[in-house]
């Protein structure tokens with residue numbers, strides 16, 4: 001993200017992948033997420049920023065573990081959503097608009113994120129502290145860093161949620177280290193990165209970190 005205090009500072013790509021390469025990364029990410037059990041019953045959505053102002057983003061309602069090229073939409077960034085676009089496409093596009101260095105945004109329905117979100121929604125965040133795996137998050141050098149993972153209430157008003165997320169990351173205090181992602185209570189996890197590889201690393205790390213927090217509570 002643009003704020004220097006976040007764990008999401010990323011080097012901007014001078015060249016984004018062409019649309020076909022971005023679309024293949026989306027397909028492969030969905031396949032791997034399905035193997036982890038993170039996208040049950042058509043849940044989840046995935047996008048990768050591509051060249052020429054395009055975003056490769058998943059079509060709504062398809063099995064994210066078995067996508068083909070026609071399941072990926074060629075969405076112009078900053079323009080009206082294409083018909084058939086993911087129900088949560090606005091969350092992806094707002095992140096790309098707010099943070100020009102972001103190259104990929106992944107959303108999955110991880111069990112620990114969904115459950116912990118409901119337990120922490122009143123606090124508005126889950127604090128990750130004391131876990132070695134925090135160092136998998138861009139910019140984090142020690143398990144001692146207190147990393148804030150924001151938690152938002154679930155809603156069907158995606159435009160309002162996009163505004164809420166945008167404001168939260170823009171207005172966070174300078175000394176707060178924010179994770180490269182957020183939780184929607186009772187719903188799932190968003191994670192992002194400078195490219196698909198980094199976004200996947202963040203998604204995987206946050207999933208395990210949240211499972212560890214949940215295990216500690218048990």
Ligand SMILES: CSCCC(=O)C(=O)COP(=O)(O)O
Nearest residue numbers: 042043044045060061086087
């Ligand atoms: C079937 S899960 C409910 C919708 C959802 O949360 C999700 O992640 C998938 O929505 P999409 O429109 O992107 O398929």
Ligand SMILES: [Zn+2]
Nearest residue numbers: 043044187188
């Ligand atoms: Zn979802």
